[in-house]
Amino acid sequence: MKKNIALVTGGFSGEAVISYKSAVTIGSNLDREKFNVFKIDINPLGWFYELADGRKMEVDKNDFTLQTDNHKIKFDAVFIGMHGTPGEDGKLQGYFDTLKIPYTSCDAATSAITFNKRYTVAVASMAGIHVAKSVHLFKHSPVVASQVLDQLKLPVFVKPNNGGSSIGMSKIYKAEELEAAIAKAFKEDDQVLVEEMIKGREFTVGVFKTKGTIVVLPITEVLSKKDFFDYEAKYEGASSEVTPAELEEVKADKIRDAVRKIYSVFNCRGVVRIDFIFNEEAEEPFMLEIN
Template identity: 55%
Template structure:
Protein backbone atom coordinates (compact mmCIF):
# COMPACT_ATOMS: atom_id res chain seq x y z
CA UNK A 1 0.00 0.00 0.00
CA UNK A 2 1.36 3.44 -0.97
CA UNK A 3 2.43 5.73 1.86
CA UNK A 4 1.19 9.33 1.99
CA UNK A 5 3.97 11.89 2.21
CA UNK A 6 3.78 15.62 2.98
CA UNK A 7 6.61 17.48 1.23
CA UNK A 8 7.15 20.82 2.97
CA UNK A 9 8.64 23.81 1.13
CA UNK A 10 8.82 27.59 1.49
CA UNK A 11 9.48 28.93 4.97
CA UNK A 12 9.99 32.38 6.47
CA UNK A 13 13.60 33.15 5.52
CA UNK A 14 15.57 34.49 2.56
CA UNK A 15 16.07 30.87 1.49
CA UNK A 16 12.39 30.55 0.47
CA UNK A 17 13.16 30.43 -3.27
CA UNK A 18 15.92 27.83 -2.82
CA UNK A 19 13.49 25.69 -0.81
CA UNK A 20 10.93 25.74 -3.65
CA UNK A 21 13.63 24.58 -6.09
CA UNK A 22 14.73 21.81 -3.69
CA UNK A 23 11.13 20.63 -3.29
CA UNK A 24 10.60 20.55 -7.08
CA UNK A 25 13.63 18.24 -7.45
CA UNK A 26 12.52 16.01 -4.56
CA UNK A 27 8.90 15.84 -5.78
CA UNK A 28 9.87 14.58 -9.24
CA UNK A 29 12.40 12.12 -7.77
CA UNK A 30 10.32 10.42 -5.06
CA UNK A 31 9.04 7.16 -6.64
CA UNK A 32 5.32 7.54 -7.38
CA UNK A 33 4.71 3.77 -7.25
CA UNK A 34 5.61 3.78 -3.51
CA UNK A 35 4.43 7.19 -2.30
CA UNK A 36 1.63 9.69 -2.85
CA UNK A 37 3.18 13.14 -2.37
CA UNK A 38 1.36 16.34 -1.36
CA UNK A 39 3.59 19.42 -1.69
CA UNK A 40 2.64 21.92 1.01
CA UNK A 41 3.94 25.49 0.87
CA UNK A 42 4.50 27.06 4.28
CA UNK A 43 4.44 30.85 4.63
CA UNK A 44 3.52 33.15 7.48
CA UNK A 45 0.09 33.53 5.83
CA UNK A 46 -0.76 29.85 5.73
CA UNK A 47 0.18 26.21 5.08
CA UNK A 48 -1.31 25.40 1.69
CA UNK A 49 -1.62 22.46 -0.69
CA UNK A 50 -2.56 23.36 -4.28
CA UNK A 51 -3.84 20.55 -6.52
CA UNK A 52 -3.31 20.13 -10.29
CA UNK A 53 -6.44 22.19 -11.07
CA UNK A 54 -5.18 25.14 -9.00
CA UNK A 55 -7.59 24.60 -6.09
CA UNK A 56 -5.94 25.48 -2.76
CA UNK A 57 -6.50 23.68 0.55
CA UNK A 58 -5.30 24.80 3.97
CA UNK A 59 -3.71 22.33 6.38
CA UNK A 60 -5.65 21.70 9.59
CA UNK A 61 -2.84 22.44 12.08
CA UNK A 62 -4.69 20.67 14.92
CA UNK A 63 -3.61 17.30 13.52
CA UNK A 64 -1.69 18.25 10.34
CA UNK A 65 -4.30 16.91 7.94
CA UNK A 66 -5.97 17.95 4.67
CA UNK A 67 -9.69 17.87 3.91
CA UNK A 68 -10.25 17.38 0.18
CA UNK A 69 -13.68 16.49 -1.26
CA UNK A 70 -14.90 15.41 2.19
CA UNK A 71 -11.90 13.07 2.53
CA UNK A 72 -9.55 13.57 5.47
CA UNK A 73 -5.95 12.99 4.40
CA UNK A 74 -3.38 12.19 7.10
CA UNK A 75 0.31 11.65 6.51
CA UNK A 76 2.61 8.69 7.15
CA UNK A 77 5.74 10.85 6.98
CA UNK A 78 6.84 14.45 6.41
CA UNK A 79 9.73 15.26 4.07
CA UNK A 80 11.06 18.65 5.23
CA UNK A 81 12.69 20.70 2.45
CA UNK A 82 12.54 24.10 4.17
CA UNK A 83 15.93 25.79 4.56
CA UNK A 84 16.12 28.26 7.42
CA UNK A 85 13.21 28.90 9.79
CA UNK A 86 10.87 27.10 10.59
CA UNK A 87 12.15 23.94 8.86
CA UNK A 88 15.77 23.89 9.98
CA UNK A 89 15.67 25.44 13.46
CA UNK A 90 13.58 22.85 15.32
CA UNK A 91 10.21 24.62 15.21
CA UNK A 92 8.46 22.23 12.80
CA UNK A 93 10.31 19.27 14.29
CA UNK A 94 8.86 20.03 17.73
CA UNK A 95 5.37 20.34 16.22
CA UNK A 96 5.61 16.94 14.48
CA UNK A 97 7.07 15.33 17.59
CA UNK A 98 3.99 16.44 19.56
CA UNK A 99 1.73 14.96 16.85
CA UNK A 100 3.89 11.79 16.65
CA UNK A 101 4.31 12.13 12.86
CA UNK A 102 7.68 10.90 11.50
CA UNK A 103 9.82 13.38 9.56
CA UNK A 104 13.09 13.21 7.62
CA UNK A 105 15.43 15.62 9.45
CA UNK A 106 17.32 15.86 12.76
CA UNK A 107 15.11 16.04 15.87
CA UNK A 108 13.93 19.32 17.36
CA UNK A 109 16.80 19.68 19.83
CA UNK A 110 19.59 18.90 17.34
CA UNK A 111 17.96 21.15 14.72
CA UNK A 112 17.78 24.08 17.16
CA UNK A 113 21.35 23.47 18.33
CA UNK A 114 22.90 23.18 14.85
CA UNK A 115 21.03 26.29 13.66
CA UNK A 116 23.24 28.22 16.08
CA UNK A 117 26.76 28.14 14.62
CA UNK A 118 28.53 29.17 17.83
CA UNK A 119 26.81 26.55 20.02
CA UNK A 120 27.44 23.91 17.34
CA UNK A 121 31.15 24.71 17.38
CA UNK A 122 31.26 24.17 21.16
CA UNK A 123 29.64 20.73 20.89
CA UNK A 124 31.78 19.64 17.93
CA UNK A 125 34.96 20.85 19.66
CA UNK A 126 34.02 18.76 22.71
CA UNK A 127 34.26 15.70 20.45
CA UNK A 128 37.88 16.57 19.66
CA UNK A 129 37.16 18.12 16.25
CA UNK A 130 39.06 21.32 15.31
CA UNK A 131 37.01 24.53 14.94
CA UNK A 132 38.21 28.03 14.07
CA UNK A 133 38.71 30.55 16.88
CA UNK A 134 35.65 32.82 17.10
CA UNK A 135 33.60 35.38 19.05
CA UNK A 136 29.82 35.47 19.41
CA UNK A 137 28.18 38.92 19.36
CA UNK A 138 24.67 39.91 20.49
CA UNK A 139 22.64 42.84 19.10
CA UNK A 140 22.33 44.58 22.49
CA UNK A 141 26.03 44.17 23.28
CA UNK A 142 28.48 46.98 22.61
CA UNK A 143 31.80 45.58 21.36
CA UNK A 144 34.30 47.67 19.40
CA UNK A 145 36.14 46.35 16.37
CA UNK A 146 39.36 47.09 18.30
CA UNK A 147 38.22 44.77 21.09
CA UNK A 148 37.33 42.02 18.60
CA UNK A 149 40.69 42.28 16.82
CA UNK A 150 42.54 42.09 20.14
CA UNK A 151 41.16 38.53 20.40
CA UNK A 152 41.04 37.44 16.74
CA UNK A 153 43.48 37.97 13.89
CA UNK A 154 42.52 39.09 10.38
CA UNK A 155 41.18 37.96 8.01
CA UNK A 156 37.89 36.95 9.64
CA UNK A 157 34.46 35.81 8.48
CA UNK A 158 31.49 37.72 9.87
CA UNK A 159 28.21 35.84 9.59
CA UNK A 160 24.73 35.62 11.10
CA UNK A 161 24.90 33.02 13.86
CA UNK A 162 21.58 31.50 12.78
CA UNK A 163 20.80 30.97 9.12
CA UNK A 164 22.15 29.52 5.92
CA UNK A 165 23.07 29.96 2.25
CA UNK A 166 25.77 32.45 3.39
CA UNK A 167 23.19 35.27 3.51
CA UNK A 168 24.66 38.29 5.33
CA UNK A 169 28.16 36.77 5.40
CA UNK A 170 31.34 38.80 4.69
CA UNK A 171 35.04 38.07 4.56
CA UNK A 172 36.92 40.91 6.26
CA UNK A 173 40.59 41.53 5.48
CA UNK A 174 40.97 45.08 6.80
CA UNK A 175 40.11 46.43 10.25
CA UNK A 176 38.11 49.34 8.78
CA UNK A 177 35.76 46.87 7.01
CA UNK A 178 34.74 45.08 10.21
CA UNK A 179 32.00 47.42 11.50
CA UNK A 180 30.17 47.43 8.15
CA UNK A 181 30.30 43.62 7.96
CA UNK A 182 28.86 43.32 11.47
CA UNK A 183 25.97 45.69 10.60
CA UNK A 184 25.26 43.59 7.47
CA UNK A 185 25.18 40.33 9.47
CA UNK A 186 22.91 41.83 12.16
CA UNK A 187 20.33 42.59 9.42
CA UNK A 188 19.88 38.79 9.10
CA UNK A 189 20.02 37.80 12.78
CA UNK A 190 20.30 39.19 16.32
CA UNK A 191 23.43 37.11 16.94
CA UNK A 192 26.63 37.34 14.88
CA UNK A 193 29.67 35.07 14.72
CA UNK A 194 33.12 36.53 13.98
CA UNK A 195 35.44 33.68 13.06
CA UNK A 196 39.11 33.51 12.12
CA UNK A 197 39.80 32.50 8.53
CA UNK A 198 41.44 29.11 8.07
CA UNK A 199 43.74 29.26 5.05
CA UNK A 200 43.45 26.10 3.03
CA UNK A 201 41.17 24.10 0.76
CA UNK A 202 37.39 24.23 1.27
CA UNK A 203 35.21 21.12 1.11
CA UNK A 204 31.68 19.99 1.78
CA UNK A 205 30.30 16.51 2.29
CA UNK A 206 26.98 14.79 2.83
CA UNK A 207 26.66 12.43 5.79
CA UNK A 208 23.61 10.20 6.12
CA UNK A 209 22.23 7.58 8.47
CA UNK A 210 20.70 4.61 6.62
CA UNK A 211 19.63 1.40 8.34
CA UNK A 212 21.07 2.81 11.55
CA UNK A 213 24.57 3.20 10.05
CA UNK A 214 26.40 6.50 9.43
CA UNK A 215 27.65 6.74 5.82
CA UNK A 216 29.88 9.48 4.39
CA UNK A 217 29.14 10.46 0.77
CA UNK A 218 31.94 11.40 -1.68
CA UNK A 219 33.61 14.68 -0.64
CA UNK A 220 33.27 17.78 -2.86
CA UNK A 221 36.01 20.41 -3.10
CA UNK A 222 34.73 23.98 -3.53
CA UNK A 223 36.75 26.32 -5.74
CA UNK A 224 34.84 29.59 -5.92
CA UNK A 225 35.68 32.36 -8.37
CA UNK A 226 34.55 34.76 -5.62
CA UNK A 227 36.25 35.63 -2.34
CA UNK A 228 34.32 32.82 -0.65
CA UNK A 229 31.39 30.43 -1.26
CA UNK A 230 28.60 33.01 -0.73
CA UNK A 231 24.91 32.98 -1.77
CA UNK A 232 25.68 34.11 -5.33
CA UNK A 233 28.48 31.56 -5.75
CA UNK A 234 26.27 28.78 -4.36
CA UNK A 235 23.31 29.36 -6.67
CA UNK A 236 24.77 30.88 -9.87
CA UNK A 237 25.85 28.18 -12.35
CA UNK A 238 29.47 28.55 -13.44
CA UNK A 239 30.64 30.75 -10.56
CA UNK A 240 32.03 27.84 -8.58
CA UNK A 241 33.98 24.75 -9.54
CA UNK A 242 32.71 21.77 -7.55
CA UNK A 243 34.96 18.72 -7.79
CA UNK A 244 33.32 15.42 -6.75
CA UNK A 245 35.00 13.27 -5.60
CA UNK A 246 37.67 15.63 -4.30
CA UNK A 247 41.34 14.87 -4.79
CA UNK A 248 42.37 13.96 -1.22
CA UNK A 249 45.10 11.46 -0.41
CA UNK A 250 43.84 8.21 1.22
CA UNK A 251 45.36 8.85 4.67
CA UNK A 252 43.88 12.38 4.90
CA UNK A 253 40.53 11.08 3.60
CA UNK A 254 40.47 8.53 6.42
CA UNK A 255 40.89 11.38 8.96
CA UNK A 256 38.20 13.43 7.16
CA UNK A 257 35.74 10.51 7.40
CA UNK A 258 36.51 10.05 11.12
CA UNK A 259 35.87 13.74 11.83
CA UNK A 260 32.67 13.83 9.75
CA UNK A 261 31.23 10.75 11.47
CA UNK A 262 32.31 12.05 14.89
CA UNK A 263 30.61 15.42 14.24
CA UNK A 264 27.40 13.76 12.97
CA UNK A 265 27.24 11.43 15.99
CA UNK A 266 28.09 14.08 18.62
CA UNK A 267 25.40 16.42 17.22
CA UNK A 268 22.95 13.47 17.23
CA UNK A 269 22.03 14.08 13.58
CA UNK A 270 19.42 12.12 11.62
CA UNK A 271 18.70 11.83 7.91
CA UNK A 272 21.09 13.53 5.51
CA UNK A 273 23.14 16.58 6.53
CA UNK A 274 25.93 18.46 4.76
CA UNK A 275 29.06 19.36 6.68
CA UNK A 276 31.38 22.10 5.39
CA UNK A 277 35.05 21.97 6.40
CA UNK A 278 38.59 23.14 5.58
CA UNK A 279 41.87 21.29 5.28
CA UNK A 280 44.46 23.73 6.59
CA UNK A 281 47.27 24.72 4.26
CA UNK A 282 50.58 23.13 5.21
CA UNK A 283 49.19 20.66 7.76
CA UNK A 284 46.05 19.20 6.11
CA UNK A 285 44.41 19.47 9.56
CA UNK A 286 40.60 19.10 9.46
CA UNK A 287 38.62 22.18 10.58
CA UNK A 288 34.82 21.93 10.99
CA UNK A 289 33.04 24.94 9.48
CA UNK A 290 29.31 24.33 9.81
CA UNK A 291 26.53 21.78 9.35
CA UNK A 292 23.39 22.12 7.22
CA UNK A 293 20.61 19.86 8.52
CA UNK A 294 18.30 20.56 5.54
CA UNK A 295 20.83 20.73 2.70
CA UNK A 296 19.81 22.00 -0.73
CA UNK A 297 18.37 19.43 -3.13
CA UNK A 298 18.14 21.52 -6.32
CA UNK A 299 19.54 20.08 -9.55
CA UNK A 300 22.79 22.02 -9.01
CA UNK A 301 22.99 21.22 -5.27
CA UNK A 302 25.84 19.23 -3.81
CA UNK A 303 23.95 16.34 -2.18
CA UNK A 304 22.44 15.10 -5.51
CA UNK A 305 25.93 15.37 -7.06
CA UNK A 306 27.44 13.31 -4.24
CA UNK A 307 24.65 10.72 -4.34
CA UNK A 308 25.34 10.25 -8.07
CA UNK A 309 29.11 9.98 -7.42
CA UNK A 310 28.35 7.29 -4.81
CA UNK A 311 26.64 5.30 -7.58
CA UNK A 312 23.25 5.56 -5.88
CA UNK A 313 19.95 6.29 -7.59
CA UNK A 314 18.48 9.59 -6.31
CA UNK A 315 14.93 8.15 -6.16
CA UNK A 316 16.13 5.24 -4.03
CA UNK A 317 18.08 7.69 -1.87
CA UNK A 318 14.97 9.79 -1.10
CA UNK A 319 13.01 6.57 -0.46
CA UNK A 320 15.66 5.50 2.06
CA UNK A 321 15.37 8.84 3.92
CA UNK A 322 11.59 8.36 4.20
CA UNK A 323 11.90 4.70 5.27
CA UNK A 324 14.61 5.58 7.85
CA UNK A 325 12.34 8.29 9.30
CA UNK A 326 9.42 5.85 9.62
CA UNK A 327 11.54 2.99 10.97
Protein backbone atom coordinates in the same frame (compact mmCIF):
# COMPACT_ATOMS: atom_id res chain seq x y z
CA MET B 1 -1.22 0.99 -0.67
CA LYS B 2 0.59 4.24 -1.41
CA LYS B 3 1.90 6.32 1.48
CA ASN B 4 0.88 9.97 1.77
CA ILE B 5 4.01 12.10 1.96
CA ALA B 6 4.01 15.82 2.78
CA LEU B 7 6.88 17.62 1.04
CA VAL B 8 7.29 20.73 3.17
CA THR B 9 8.85 23.81 1.58
CA GLY B 10 8.92 27.62 1.93
CA GLY B 11 9.83 29.11 5.28
CA PHE B 12 9.92 32.43 7.08
CA SER B 13 13.34 33.72 6.02
CA GLY B 14 15.21 34.88 2.94
CA GLU B 15 16.17 31.26 2.34
CA ALA B 16 12.61 30.43 1.23
CA VAL B 17 13.57 30.98 -2.41
CA ILE B 18 16.16 28.20 -2.04
CA SER B 19 13.56 25.97 -0.39
CA TYR B 20 11.30 26.22 -3.43
CA LYS B 21 14.17 25.23 -5.73
CA SER B 22 15.04 22.27 -3.51
CA ALA B 23 11.41 21.15 -3.43
CA VAL B 24 11.34 20.92 -7.23
CA THR B 25 14.38 18.62 -7.21
CA ILE B 26 13.08 16.52 -4.32
CA GLY B 27 9.60 16.24 -5.80
CA SER B 28 10.91 15.08 -9.16
CA ASN B 29 12.83 12.26 -7.49
CA LEU B 30 10.13 10.85 -5.20
CA ASP B 31 8.66 7.64 -6.60
CA ARG B 32 5.03 8.37 -7.48
CA GLU B 33 4.32 4.65 -7.75
CA LYS B 34 5.05 4.34 -4.03
CA PHE B 35 4.01 7.74 -2.69
CA ASN B 36 1.23 10.28 -2.98
CA VAL B 37 3.23 13.50 -2.71
CA PHE B 38 1.62 16.70 -1.41
CA LYS B 39 3.78 19.81 -1.58
CA ILE B 40 2.98 21.94 1.46
CA ASP B 41 4.04 25.59 1.32
CA ILE B 42 4.67 27.09 4.76
CA ASN B 43 5.12 30.85 4.58
CA PRO B 44 4.21 33.97 6.61
CA LEU B 45 0.72 33.97 5.05
CA GLY B 46 -0.13 30.43 6.14
CA TRP B 47 0.31 26.71 5.49
CA PHE B 48 -1.13 25.66 2.12
CA TYR B 49 -1.44 22.84 -0.38
CA GLU B 50 -1.99 24.09 -3.92
CA LEU B 51 -4.46 22.10 -6.00
CA ALA B 52 -3.99 21.40 -9.71
CA ASP B 53 -6.47 24.16 -10.58
CA GLY B 54 -4.48 26.74 -8.58
CA ARG B 55 -6.78 26.84 -5.56
CA LYS B 56 -5.06 26.72 -2.18
CA MET B 57 -6.16 24.34 0.53
CA GLU B 58 -5.18 25.35 4.06
CA VAL B 59 -3.52 22.82 6.31
CA ASP B 60 -5.25 22.08 9.62
CA LYS B 61 -2.36 22.77 12.01
CA ASN B 62 -4.15 21.00 14.86
CA ASP B 63 -3.27 17.63 13.35
CA PHE B 64 -1.41 18.49 10.10
CA THR B 65 -4.14 17.25 7.77
CA LEU B 66 -5.96 18.42 4.66
CA GLN B 67 -9.76 18.39 4.50
CA THR B 68 -11.26 17.71 1.07
CA ASP B 69 -14.95 17.60 0.18
CA ASN B 70 -14.99 13.86 0.74
CA HIS B 71 -12.42 13.00 3.37
CA LYS B 72 -9.51 14.06 5.55
CA ILE B 73 -6.01 13.46 4.19
CA LYS B 74 -3.54 12.30 6.83
CA PHE B 75 0.20 12.03 6.24
CA ASP B 76 2.30 8.95 6.86
CA ALA B 77 5.55 10.94 6.86
CA VAL B 78 6.99 14.37 6.14
CA PHE B 79 9.93 15.19 3.87
CA ILE B 80 11.34 18.47 5.20
CA GLY B 81 12.69 20.27 2.13
CA MET B 82 13.02 23.66 3.77
CA HIS B 83 16.04 25.91 4.24
CA GLY B 84 16.06 28.25 7.24
CA THR B 85 13.40 28.66 9.91
CA PRO B 86 11.17 26.84 10.82
CA GLY B 87 12.44 23.81 8.90
CA GLU B 88 16.10 23.68 9.91
CA ASP B 89 16.03 25.05 13.45
CA GLY B 90 13.97 22.38 15.21
CA LYS B 91 10.63 24.18 15.26
CA LEU B 92 8.88 21.98 12.70
CA GLN B 93 10.61 18.90 14.08
CA GLY B 94 9.20 19.59 17.54
CA TYR B 95 5.74 20.15 16.06
CA PHE B 96 5.82 16.84 14.20
CA ASP B 97 7.15 15.08 17.31
CA THR B 98 4.07 16.18 19.27
CA LEU B 99 1.84 14.82 16.51
CA LYS B 100 3.90 11.61 16.27
CA ILE B 101 4.38 12.06 12.51
CA PRO B 102 7.76 10.73 11.28
CA TYR B 103 9.95 13.10 9.28
CA THR B 104 13.26 13.29 7.49
CA SER B 105 16.16 15.20 9.06
CA CYS B 106 17.63 15.36 12.54
CA ASP B 107 15.41 15.61 15.61
CA ALA B 108 14.34 18.89 17.22
CA ALA B 109 17.26 19.18 19.66
CA THR B 110 19.97 18.44 17.10
CA SER B 111 18.35 20.72 14.52
CA ALA B 112 18.16 23.59 17.00
CA ILE B 113 21.82 23.22 18.00
CA THR B 114 23.22 22.82 14.49
CA PHE B 115 21.23 25.79 13.16
CA ASN B 116 23.02 27.95 15.72
CA LYS B 117 26.55 28.30 14.35
CA ARG B 118 28.12 29.28 17.67
CA TYR B 119 26.58 26.39 19.58
CA THR B 120 27.63 24.03 16.80
CA VAL B 121 31.31 24.98 16.91
CA ALA B 122 31.26 25.04 20.72
CA VAL B 123 29.97 21.46 20.95
CA ALA B 124 32.33 20.32 18.18
CA SER B 125 35.31 21.93 19.89
CA MET B 126 34.51 20.23 23.20
CA ALA B 127 34.46 16.92 21.30
CA GLY B 128 37.94 17.54 19.92
CA ILE B 129 36.92 18.66 16.43
CA HIS B 130 39.02 21.49 14.98
CA VAL B 131 37.08 24.74 14.44
CA ALA B 132 37.96 28.34 13.69
CA LYS B 133 38.47 30.81 16.51
CA SER B 134 35.37 33.01 16.80
CA VAL B 135 33.53 35.76 18.66
CA HIS B 136 29.78 35.63 19.31
CA LEU B 137 27.93 38.98 19.18
CA PHE B 138 24.43 39.90 20.33
CA LYS B 139 22.37 42.84 19.07
CA HIS B 140 21.24 43.71 22.61
CA SER B 141 24.88 43.89 23.80
CA PRO B 142 26.77 46.04 21.27
CA VAL B 143 30.53 45.52 20.97
CA VAL B 144 32.98 47.90 19.35
CA ALA B 145 34.56 46.39 16.24
CA SER B 146 38.05 46.99 17.62
CA GLN B 147 37.22 44.74 20.60
CA VAL B 148 36.52 41.89 18.20
CA LEU B 149 39.90 42.33 16.54
CA ASP B 150 41.59 42.25 19.94
CA GLN B 151 40.58 38.57 19.95
CA LEU B 152 40.77 37.63 16.26
CA LYS B 153 43.22 38.11 13.41
CA LEU B 154 42.24 39.40 9.99
CA PRO B 155 40.89 38.27 7.61
CA VAL B 156 37.63 37.26 9.26
CA PHE B 157 34.22 36.05 8.16
CA VAL B 158 31.15 37.83 9.52
CA LYS B 159 27.90 35.89 9.33
CA PRO B 160 24.42 35.76 10.89
CA ASN B 161 24.61 33.18 13.66
CA ASN B 162 21.28 31.59 12.78
CA GLY B 163 20.84 31.16 9.06
CA GLY B 164 22.34 29.71 5.95
CA SER B 165 22.89 30.05 2.20
CA SER B 166 25.57 32.67 3.02
CA ILE B 167 22.88 35.39 3.22
CA GLY B 168 24.25 38.41 5.11
CA MET B 169 27.79 37.01 5.12
CA SER B 170 30.98 39.02 4.45
CA LYS B 171 34.72 38.40 4.27
CA ILE B 172 36.71 41.23 5.83
CA TYR B 173 40.37 42.08 5.20
CA LYS B 174 40.54 45.56 6.75
CA ALA B 175 39.63 46.68 10.26
CA GLU B 176 37.64 49.66 8.97
CA GLU B 177 35.30 47.30 7.06
CA LEU B 178 34.28 45.26 10.09
CA GLU B 179 31.63 47.54 11.59
CA ALA B 180 29.61 47.70 8.35
CA ALA B 181 29.85 43.93 7.92
CA ILE B 182 28.55 43.35 11.44
CA ALA B 183 25.65 45.75 10.78
CA LYS B 184 24.86 43.85 7.56
CA ALA B 185 24.75 40.53 9.40
CA PHE B 186 22.56 41.98 12.16
CA LYS B 187 19.94 42.80 9.52
CA GLU B 188 19.45 39.04 9.12
CA ASP B 189 19.68 37.92 12.75
CA ASP B 190 19.91 39.17 16.33
CA GLN B 191 23.18 37.25 16.75
CA VAL B 192 26.36 37.44 14.68
CA LEU B 193 29.39 35.16 14.54
CA VAL B 194 32.80 36.56 13.57
CA GLU B 195 35.32 33.85 12.68
CA GLU B 196 39.00 33.86 11.79
CA MET B 197 39.60 32.62 8.27
CA ILE B 198 41.09 29.13 8.01
CA LYS B 199 43.35 28.80 4.98
CA GLY B 200 42.98 25.70 2.87
CA ARG B 201 40.85 23.77 0.42
CA GLU B 202 37.12 23.53 1.05
CA PHE B 203 35.31 20.20 1.15
CA THR B 204 31.76 19.07 1.79
CA VAL B 205 30.74 15.54 2.74
CA GLY B 206 27.38 13.78 2.85
CA VAL B 207 26.74 11.21 5.56
CA PHE B 208 23.88 9.07 6.85
CA LYS B 209 23.27 6.07 9.10
CA THR B 210 21.62 2.84 8.00
CA LYS B 211 21.18 -0.35 10.02
CA GLY B 212 23.39 1.09 12.76
CA THR B 213 26.29 1.91 10.44
CA ILE B 214 27.43 5.44 9.58
CA VAL B 215 27.96 5.70 5.83
CA VAL B 216 30.23 8.49 4.57
CA LEU B 217 29.61 9.50 0.96
CA PRO B 218 32.44 10.47 -1.42
CA ILE B 219 34.19 13.71 -0.46
CA THR B 220 33.41 16.71 -2.68
CA GLU B 221 35.81 19.62 -3.18
CA VAL B 222 34.14 23.01 -3.58
CA LEU B 223 35.91 25.36 -6.01
CA SER B 224 34.52 28.89 -5.83
CA LYS B 225 35.12 31.46 -8.54
CA LYS B 226 34.46 34.12 -5.92
CA ASP B 227 36.65 35.16 -2.99
CA PHE B 228 34.61 32.81 -0.81
CA PHE B 229 31.64 30.45 -1.14
CA ASP B 230 28.92 33.12 -0.99
CA TYR B 231 25.28 33.08 -2.15
CA GLU B 232 26.23 33.71 -5.78
CA ALA B 233 28.82 30.94 -5.71
CA LYS B 234 26.36 28.51 -4.12
CA TYR B 235 23.25 29.16 -6.17
CA GLU B 236 24.12 31.19 -9.26
CA GLY B 237 26.83 29.08 -10.83
CA ALA B 238 29.93 30.88 -9.56
CA SER B 239 31.45 27.65 -8.29
CA SER B 240 32.20 24.10 -9.34
CA GLU B 241 32.45 20.82 -7.47
CA VAL B 242 34.71 17.82 -7.90
CA THR B 243 33.45 14.43 -6.68
CA PRO B 244 35.31 12.45 -5.57
CA ALA B 245 37.84 15.07 -4.52
CA GLU B 246 41.44 14.63 -5.62
CA LEU B 247 42.91 14.21 -2.17
CA GLU B 248 45.68 12.17 -0.58
CA GLU B 249 44.21 9.18 1.24
CA VAL B 250 45.68 10.15 4.61
CA LYS B 251 43.89 13.52 4.40
CA ALA B 252 40.69 11.92 3.15
CA ASP B 253 40.76 9.52 6.12
CA LYS B 254 41.07 12.45 8.54
CA ILE B 255 38.03 14.10 6.97
CA ARG B 256 36.02 10.87 7.04
CA ASP B 257 36.97 10.25 10.69
CA ALA B 258 35.83 13.79 11.57
CA VAL B 259 32.55 13.27 9.70
CA ARG B 260 31.76 10.08 11.64
CA LYS B 261 32.63 11.69 14.95
CA ILE B 262 30.53 14.78 14.27
CA TYR B 263 27.54 12.69 13.16
CA SER B 264 27.75 10.69 16.40
CA VAL B 265 28.46 13.57 18.78
CA PHE B 266 25.52 15.60 17.52
CA ASN B 267 23.23 12.54 17.42
CA CYS B 268 22.40 13.27 13.79
CA ARG B 269 19.69 11.42 11.92
CA GLY B 270 18.99 11.03 8.23
CA VAL B 271 21.17 12.52 5.51
CA VAL B 272 23.50 15.31 6.69
CA ARG B 273 26.15 17.36 4.89
CA ILE B 274 29.21 18.66 6.76
CA ASP B 275 31.53 21.38 5.45
CA PHE B 276 35.27 21.58 6.14
CA ILE B 277 38.43 23.50 5.36
CA PHE B 278 41.55 21.30 5.29
CA ASN B 279 44.38 23.39 6.72
CA GLU B 280 47.78 22.26 5.43
CA GLU B 281 49.74 23.88 8.25
CA ALA B 282 47.82 22.02 10.95
CA GLU B 283 47.36 19.01 8.66
CA GLU B 284 43.80 18.72 9.97
CA PRO B 285 40.24 19.36 8.73
CA PHE B 286 38.45 22.28 10.39
CA MET B 287 34.67 21.96 10.57
CA LEU B 288 32.70 24.91 9.21
CA GLU B 289 29.08 23.87 9.73
CA ILE B 290 26.53 21.07 9.65
CA ASN B 291 23.69 21.12 7.14
